[in-house]
Amino acid sequence: MTIRVWNYTAEYEAERADVLDAVDSVFRSGQLVLGPSVQSFEEEFAAYHGLPHCVGVDNGTNAIKLGLQALGIGPGDEVITVSNTAAPTVVAIDALGATPVFVDVREEDYLIDVGQVEAAVTGRTKCLLPVHLYGQCADMAPLREIADRRGLALFEDCAQAHGARHHGRLAGSMGDAAAFSFYPTKVLGAYGDGGAVVTSSAQTDQRLRRLRFYGMAERYYVVETPGHNSRLDEVQAEILRRKLRRLDGYVAARRAVAARYAEGLGDTELVLPRVNPGNEHAHYVYVVRHPRRDEIIERLKAYGIELNISYPWPVHTMTGFARLGHGQGALPVTERLAGQIFSLPMYPSLSLDLQDKVIDSLRRVLETV
CATH class of the missing domain: 3.40.640.10 (Type I PLP-dependent aspartate aminotransferase-like (Major domain))
Structure with a gap:
């Protein structure tokens, strides 16, 4: 699967x-x-x-x-x-x-x-x-x-x-x-x-x-x-x-998944999401960072895990918006993040077994990159 x-x-x-x-x-x-x-x-x-x-x-x-x-x-x-x-x-x-x-x-x-x-x-x-x-x-x-x-x-x-x-x-x-x-x-x-x-x-x-x-x-x-x-x-x-009517339940389930990721991956080299003081995060996606992002994503495919990047191309670098005149280097933080961020599976019905597989597989890959 x-x-x-x-x-x-x-x-x-x-x-x-x-x-x-x-x-x-x-x-x-x-x-x-x-x-x-x-x-x-x-x-x-x-x-x-x-x-x-x-x-x-x-x-x-x-x-x-x-x-x-x-x-x-x-x-x-x-x-x-x-x-x-x-x-x-x-x-x-x-x-x-x-x-x-x-x-x-x-x-x-x-x-x-x-x-x-x-x-x-x-x-x-x-x-x-x-x-x-x-x-x-x-x-x-x-x-x-x-x-x-x-x-x-x-x-x-x-x-x-x-x-x-x-x-x-x-x-x-x-x-x-x-x-x-x-x-x-x-x-x-x-x-x-x-x-x-x-x-x-x-x-x-x-x-x-x-x-x-x-x-x-x-x-x-x-x-x-x-x-x-x-x-x-x-x-x-x-x-x-x-x-x-179920929205608050969806959000609570997403927060529970996020909490398990934080517990299972908190001691790794991944930069995990920060929840700012005063915020209650809905965890639409669970975005982490690593400088060897592309290698990690590729290796996880062997474990049956296909991940996503939100987002690999900042809008100002897209061809369709080149006329705005923002070249590489215009937004250094945005551009740096685009090369490191990726999203872990996140949805309310993600089972505990699948969460464990993501955590365990990711830990194994991180040991070798």
Whole structure:
């Protein structure tokens, strides 16, 4: 049996009856687009975060894009973010005609280095976009202070941080708005694509609802501002509604896996994830570091373990963003990490036996590299 970074099949078997009932209930409802399941999920997901508004959209990338657009971000504006992230964070900024401006991350936690943000602000800066990477929240208080003092929007990328907390507050509840992805691998994952934006602003909520539906305030009426076709699917919404009730359990199970890894690998040469004071990590992925990363990954294949790298290519080094003018050396910490980080298997249904195999196999490989 090959052990991979993520596998949903055991979870599906445990929840199969509920998933199939969710699908059947939607098919029997007679409403397949923007029906009661989307509305109910939006209400429940907003309530989970202690916020009044949630707008479901078709994927996490469009959640960022439409969320930024609803906050007034557009062509010529600058958005400060990081390069150590999944490419969709930056793709969404670029799709609006805005310019991503990168700051480096901190070596100890891979999160945005808040100390570099102020110097990156220009007259064109309109938004700060921290990424709550790998399941841990960025340091939000100083970002909020900078945003308020400089008149900037603060938009959270929570694609990897469902259920994570920062000084008691849930990821997504600390900015002007926040984007979530429900891609199947996520802490709260659908059985296909999905996304959402949460906000405390009624105005932002109304803009989002128009933007996801061609720019119309009501169905098949007048386009007020040209928008998109970016609706959350009714079937995925109903599945997500039911999985939302289990979200805290998913997070607890991930933390238990992380604790066993920490116990089993804490005395090795691996650099294990750091959980910052005041943070409650959701452990979307369990990212470790080693200077001989590539050799370790290759040798583990002999033990039936196939690992992943999140992420091997910083966004600023990708060909598609070469026009931004960031060459090698522009973000030294991000670039150094990209050559050393890799992810261990992490999902709630990962059995104790499989966890032990990962730990034991990795220890054996580390003895020989």
